Amino acid sequence: MPSRSIRTPGIKDVAALAGVSASTASKALNDTGQLRAATRERVRQAAEQLGFTPDSRGRALASGRSFTVGLITTDSSGRFSIPIMLGAEDALSAGEMALVLCDTRDDPLREQHYLKSLVSRRVDGIIVTGRRTEAREPIDVPIPVVYAFSPSTDPDDTSVIVDDHGGAASAARHLLSLGREQIAHVTGPESHLSAQIRAAATMGAAREAFVGQPLYGEWSERWGRHAVDVLLRAQPTVDAITCGSDQIARGVCDRLRELGRSVPDDIAVTGYDNWSVMALASRPPLTTVDMELEELGRRTANLLLDVIAGSPRRGQLILPTRLITRESTLGT
Amino acid sequence: MPSRSIRTPGIKDVAALAGVSASTASKALNDTGQLRAATRERVRQAAEQLGFTPDSRGRALASGRSFTVGLITTDSSGRFSIPIMLGAEDALSAGEMALVLCDTRDDPLREQHYLKSLVSRRVDGIIVTGRRTEAREPIDVPIPVVYAFSPSTDPDDTSVIVDDHGGAASAARHLLSLGREQIAHVTGPESHLSAQIRAAATMGAAREAFVGQPLYGEWSERWGRHAVDVLLRAQPTVDAITCGSDQIARGVCDRLRELGRSVPDDIAVTGYDNWSVMALASRPPLTTVDMELEELGRRTANLLLDVIAGSPRRGQLILPTRLITRESTLGT
Numbered sequence: 001m002p003s004r005s006i007r008t009p010g011i012k013d014v015a016a017l018a019g020v021s022a023s024t025a026s027k028a029l030n031d032t033g034q035l036r037a038a039t040r041e042r043v044r045q046a047a048e049q050l051g052f053t054p055d056s057r058g059r060a061l062a063s064g065r066s067f068t069v070g071l072i073t074t075d076s077s078g079r080f081s082i083p084i085m086l087g088a089e090d091a092l093s094a095g096e097m098a099l100v101l102c103d104t105r106d107d108p109l110r111e112q113h114y115l116k117s118l119v120s121r122r123v124d125g126i127i128v129t130g131r132r133t134e135a136r137e138p139i140d141v142p143i144p145v146v147y148a149f150s151p152s153t154d155p156d157d158t159s160v161i162v163d164d165h166g167g168a169a170s171a172a173r174h175l176l177s178l179g180r181e182q183i184a185h186v187t188g189p190e191s192h193l194s195a196q197i198r199a200a201a202t203m204g205a206a207r208e209a210f211v212g213q214p215l216y217g218e219w220s221e222r223w224g225r226h227a228v229d230v231l232l233r234a235q236p237t238v239d240a241i242t243c244g245s246d247q248i249a250r251g252v253c254d255r256l257r258e259l260g261r262s263v264p265d266d267i268a269v270t271g272y273d274n275w276s277v278m279a280l281a282s283r284p285p286l287t288t289v290d291m292e293l294e295e296l297g298r299r300t301a302n303l304l305l306d307v308i309a310g311s312p313r314r315g316q317l318i319l320p321t322r323l324i325t326r327e328s329t330l331g332t
Numbered sequence: 333m334p335s336r337s338i339r340t341p342g343i344k345d346v347a348a349l350a351g352v353s354a355s356t357a358s359k360a361l362n363d364t365g366q367l368r369a370a371t372r373e374r375v376r377q378a379a380e381q382l383g384f385t386p387d388s389r390g391r392a393l394a395s396g397r398s399f400t401v402g403l404i405t406t407d408s409s410g411r412f413s414i415p416i417m418l419g420a421e422d423a424l425s426a427g428e429m430a431l432v433l434c435d436t437r438d439d440p441l442r443e444q445h446y447l448k449s450l451v452s453r454r455v456d457g458i459i460v461t462g463r464r465t466e467a468r469e470p471i472d473v474p475i476p477v478v479y480a481f482s483p484s485t486d487p488d489d490t491s492v493i494v495d496d497h498g499g500a501a502s503a504a505r506h507l508l509s510l511g512r513e514q515i516a517h518v519t520g521p522e523s524h525l526s527a528q529i530r531a532a533a534t535m536g537a538a539r540e541a542f543v544g545q546p547l548y549g550e551w552s553e554r555w556g557r558h559a560v561d562v563l564l565r566a567q568p569t570v571d572a573i574t575c576g577s578d579q580i581a582r583g584v585c586d587r588l589r590e591l592g593r594s595v596p597d598d599i600a601v602t603g604y605d606n607w608s609v610m611a612l613a614s615r616p617p618l619t620t621v622d623m624e625l626e627e628l629g630r631r632t633a634n635l636l637l638d639v640i641a642g643s644p645r646r647g648q649l650i651l652p653t654r655l656i657t658r659e660s661t662l663g664t
Contacts (some may be wrong), residue, residue, distance in 0.1 A: 009474075051474075053451045068432075078418070082410055089433050093446070098432045098453065100400075101421050114425070119385045121430065142341075142383075221613045247613070277579070277609065281553045 009050040018046035022249060055327070068098045070118040072139070074106045074150075075131035079275070080293060084129050084148050087297025097124070115141055123168075125304045130295040133194045144307035148300040151316055159308060160300045163215040167289040167321035168198035169280065170203035171242050171270040176324055177323070178330075180210045180240035180268055185243025186252060197274065198244050206242075207278060207325060211235045219244070224251020236271045239267055240329075245272035246278035249286050254327060257283065268329040284327035291321050341382040350378035355588035401636060402432045402450040404471070406441065406482075407463035411607070412625060416461050416480050417633050419629025421487035427637060430469050431455070447473055457559040457636045460484075465496060465526045476639035480632040482624070483648055490639060492632045492649045499621040499653035500530035503602040505536035506619065506655055510662075512572035512600055514543045519576025520583060522548040530576050530604065538574075543567045553574070554582020560591070571599055572661075581618050585660060589615065600661040616659035 011246060020043060025035030028043035029052075048053075058285035069092055075081040075234040089099045099250030100123065118126060121142055126143055130136060130150035138152040145152075151159030175183055183206040188195040199214035212235050217223035224243065228251075231238060243249035253263050263269050263284055271279055274290035296319050303313060346457040347357035352375060359365030360375035378384075384644045401424055432455065433444040447554040450458060451473055458475055460481035471477060483491030507515055515538040520527040530548035537606060542569050542586050549555035556575065562584075563570060575581035581603030595601050595616055603611055603620035604605075611618040629653050635645060 053448060071433075078410075078414055082414055085433070086410070086435055089435050093434070093449075096449065098449070100430045101417070101433050102425070103418055104423050114383060117430070118426075125492065247609075283578070 009052045011052070012164045013050055013319070014047045014052050017050060018043045041170060044105060057156060065124050065308075066122045067096060068100055068123045069301070070100045070102055070114070070119065070123045070126045071123075072102045072114060073106050073109065073130070074111075074152060076131070080131050080149055081129045083293035084117050084297035084300065087128055087294035087299075088148075088301040089297075090299035091298040092305075096209040097305070101234075109284040111139075115139060119143060124308045127300055127304060129300075132192070133161065133197075134192075135159075144312070145303060146300050146304040146307065148296060149235050155316075156315055158312060158317070159301055160296055160303060160319060161295065162291045162293075163196055163318045163320050165199045165201040166332050167272065167323075168201035168242070168244075169205035169290065170321065170323045171272070171287070171289055172202045172210075174329065175242065175268055175270065176206065176209060180270065181209050182235065183209045183240040184235055184238045185214040185229055185233065185244070186212050186224060186248055187216060188219040188248070189215060195244050202242050211238055217248075219247055219253035220293045221254070224248035224253075226251075228252055228255035230254070232259070240269070241267060242270045244272055245281070246273045246275045246286055246288055249288070249328070250278050250282040253282050253284065264329050264331050267323070270329060274324050279324075279326070282328065284331065284332070287325045287327075288319050289330040290324050292319065295319065335371075341384045342383070344649070346375060346379045346381055346384050350375045350476050364501050377618050396458050397640075398454045399428060400430045400432055400453065400455045400459045401444070401633070402434055402455045404436060404446060404460045404592070405466060406438045406456060406461070407461070408437050412481055413461045415625035416629035416632065418460055418630075419626035420480075420633040421629075422626075423630040423633035424637075429637070433490045443471075443593075447471060451475060459632055459636060463630075464524070465493065465529075465641050466524075467491075476636060476644070478636040478639065480628060488646050490635055490644060490646055490649075492628055492635060492651060494545050494623045494625075494628065495650045496526055496529045496623075496653050497533040499623065499655075500533035500574070500576075500651065501537035502655045503604070503619070503621055504534045504542075506539060506601055506657065506661065507572040507574065507602065508538065510600065513541050513572060514567065514570045515541045515572040516563055516567055516570045517546040517574050517576070518556060518563065518580055519546055519548060520551040520555075527576050534574050543570055544655045549580075549620075551579055553583035553586070554634070556580035557587040558583075558586075560584055560587035566578065572601070573599060574602045576604055578605045578607045578614070578618055578620055581620070581660070582610050584613040585614050585616065585618070596659070596661050602661060606656050611656075611658070614660065619655070619657045619659075619661040621653050622656050624651065627651065 011025055012022050015022040025043045028035055028040040030041050071085055073081040104111040110332055126145045128150040132150055135151045135153040138154045138157050147159040151161050173182050184200045185199055203210045215227050224241040241252055253268050256263050261267055271288035275290045279286040279288045343357055344354050347354040357375045371531055405413040413543045424431050436443040436552040458477045461480040464482055467483045467485040470486045470489050479491040483493050517531055519531055535542045547559050572585055581601050584601050588595050591621055593599055603618040606622035607621045611620045
């Protein structure tokens with residue numbers, strides 16, 4: 001462990017080692033002033049020898065910027081916000097910006113506390129993300145903000161969201177292209193916007209091949225297993241089931257296997273999320289829709305950098321999903 | 333979106349609204365100087381009306397501290413480091429410290445880049461975490477560092493780790509207390525320290541009830557299913573299987589059910605991790621060992637604050653695990 005007595009070498013240490021004044025050392029390292037090349041070089045070598053790192057806080061204060069971005073998340077379990085955060089961090093670190101994490105745990109008081117703290121730290125911008133696709137109230141800060149995954153209710157704000165409609169439609173079209181003629185849909189709670197949109201998109205894309213009504217339930221394997229029993233009573237000749245999540249799809253596959261129905265020979269199944277511990281561990285592995293959340297995080301961060309640079313793009317940016325095909329529709 | 337023209341109100345705006353000089357306004361807000369109570373109150377009201385937030389960077393520069401901590405993680409999938417990060421963030425934010433996220437993606441060059449950037453930002457300390465329990469080389473920075481989950485190879489560094497030995501032993505003792513007499517162990521790769529320690533601890537705690545040798549394989553459901561076939565050929569009368577992860581245990585339960593063996597009536601099963609999507613979705617839900625990683629993150633952050641305050645605790649702090657009992661050992 002570094003002892004408290006080992007302090008970060010400062011410009012004075014560099015100057016002393018190089019045998020120059022602190023102001024000369026500073027000029028040498030900043031490539032300013034009129035110095036002989038040999039002096040500049042001697043200072044540079046001294047800085048390298050001491051492991052001197054310039055204090056970026058001075059630059060930050062002088063520029064009026066902190067080179068820091070705050071990320072507000074309401075999603076402490078993090079299944080959606082963690083990849084968004086990692087993508088944003090990746091894009092920001094490439095531009096020497098740091099990402100400060102603020103996990104509000106869905107508590108409005110904590111959110112207010114964090115906003116005050118971020119404003120007080122003079123962060124250059126804020127990314128706001130959540131775990132639902134429903135729009136959320138905008139935050140009120142005098143700093144650039146971009147919303148990711150959960151858009152702002154204000155259409156003039158900048159929000160980056162997933163094309164859930166296109167994602168669900170791509171799964172249905174894939175099944176049609178494989179010759180499936182009776183497509184059902186099993187999804188999460190009807191109160192969730194993402195469940196509604198995915199159901200509507202599936203019906204729209206499957207058209208006359210869609211059978212029955214969307215089966216709304218919960219985002220769980222248990223519901224997927226139960227829904228198979230409900231569905232097969234009502235639609236015994238169904239040959240494809242699109243699901244609103246990989247968890248549901250995994251439960252659907254498990255129950256079909258227990259009933260002796262082959263996936264995909266008898267019934268093809270698709271998931272949604274491309275959550276690897278579900279999609280790959282499923283028997284068979286799932287054809288599913290990847291929301292590309294890490295890329296969404298990168299795009300969000302780059303849009304925020306544009307706003308910070310004074311070139312805001314207003315409104316919603318809707319990013320495409322990607323269909324990943326595996327054995328649950330293609331077979332082995 | 334906040335327009336670029338809406339700038340953060342400054343001390344001069346507060347002073348103008350209150351009808352005092354900027355230096356008087358500053359004294360009023362900092363509770364310094366000799367001012368009349370009425371003046372102080374008028375400045376405070378002006379600050380509140382404008383939503384003025386003091387610039388904490390000034391305090392940071394004056395104190396020589398940045399009130400910021402960096403978190404270096406090598407684990408971008410994040411199953412272990414995310415809860416540690418959230419726990420650390422929780423503990424730090426309570427003390428008005430910000431957590432800066434640095435995801436190295438297991439790339440030593442990225443790690444070096446981040447370390448330079450954190451030193452340049454004058455962070456007050458660094459938390460280093462990873463996804464393996466093997467010790468790692470210490471990082472070389474003139475700043476306080478605490479290691480979480482993956483300890484430093486230097487025994488003088490401060491590291492906070494999980495009591496894997498105690499965790500695995502608690503599962504075996506639980507099975508003994510339920511009267512199980514033939515306990516087997518199925519786990520991940522023998523090259524992983526965590527697999528070795530959990531296997532040794534299980535054998536030590538089960539003593540004469542342990543049957544055969546630990547079955548090493550991979551951290552997957554597929555291996556759990558396969559291991560059941562291997563195990564039942566060699567030890568047909570086994571009445572308990574302890575597993576090195578929840579994924580393995582879930583595969584074990586699935587395969588036992590397919591073979592018509594009841595869990596726990598015929599064979600009790602335990603997992604490790606208390607990873608809810610595995611432990612709760614398993615049929616039946618898993619008795620498992622919770623490593624309490626969020627608490628580990630909190631303890632790490634608090635230890636780092638102690639080091640920053642000049643009271644370092646050197647060496648390894650080993651935190652206890654918690655056994656969570658569910659239907660896979662207790663039945664319904």
